Amino acid sequence: MKSPFQVLLNLFPRPFLIQISLLLRPLLVFAYKGKTYKDPIDGKTFSKFLPYGYEKQRPNVLSPSTLSLERHRLLWLYLKQKTNFFTQPQKILHFAPEQAFYKRFKSLKHLDYTTTDLNSPIADVKADICDLPFETNSFDSIICNHVLEHIEDDEKAMKELYRILKPGGMAILQIPQDLSRAATFEDDSIVDQKERAKIFGQYDHLRIYGRDFFDKLRSIGFDVEEVDLTSELRDSEIDYYRLAKGEIIPVCFKPA
Known part of the structure; x- marks a missing residue:
């Protein structure tokens, strides 16, 4: 069964998803706050990252703050x-x-x-x-x-x-x-x-x-x-x- 992230990636155009993710980003930063992982782009740390992938989901790879991948x-x-x-x-x-x-x-x-x-x-x-x-x-x-x-x-x-x-x-x-x-x-x-x-x-x-x-x-x-x-x-x-x-x-x- 596909995760909610996979469903969104496959249902909606990427520009739309980018706009939505930008709106949700402050909530994601708060929800995933912690010290376990670090995004070197902005220096922020998190308890974990989000999953990402169109077909095969990669767990713990999408930064909540910059939305960067590996x-x-x-x-x-x-x-x-x-x-x-x-x-x-x-x-x-x-x-x-x-x-x-x-x-x-x-x-x-x-x-x-x-x-x-x-x-x-x-x-x-x-x-x-x-x-x-x-x-x-x-x-x-x-x-x-x-x-x-x-x-x-x-x-x-x-x-x-x-x-x-x-x-x-x-x-x-x-x-x-x-x-x-x-x-x-x-x-x-x-x-x-x-x-x-x-x-x-x-x-x-x-x-x-x-x-x-x-x-x-x-x-x-x-x-x-x-x-x-x-x-x-x-x-x-x-x-x-x-x-x-x-x-x-x-x-x-x-x-x-």
Whole structure:
């Protein structure tokens, strides 16, 4: 039997759920107050996190305050600990801006921060990732997370990301990953939404990326670092921040 969270995720459009969750957030913060787990994005602690997932529910992963998931908290820690993102003036392009990051990144005065998406109401520029309206070599950094699995021609999208990134620039391209797979799995013959959700995790996902994802990025021209930040953390820290142990952050650089 599906939990109430799964029913909501499958019944209502994501923008509507985001609006509702923002209204409920103060209540969630109060209901889940405690010291057991910490969201590093805002520094708040909780007795537990909420469950999340369209098909398979992951318990204790959705932060009551920022509504961040494992990947968001992992990226925040990486940007804080391993980059100059929070100190160095730079021009940033953020695809499909996540609620956990949007206002925080926008408030950083040293960032020239632009958001883009085809449908998001908070995107500064409405654009197709496969045909972007930006000049070549425009951005110092690009954040494009959990987008490519939705794109039919992901190779064309990767080439556009490479084109608009400045030489020496960094692109973080997180995706849902199954590192037990050597090769990415796609099957366009599966058209039923329920069946696609069962196989791909969401009805609008077009593939399950395997380990070959990193080499595909390299074939475009990127220098790719497969960063496992959790390998540098104690198990107690991974649990405290509610991270996914072994999750790889694809950090891509355009050669200077």
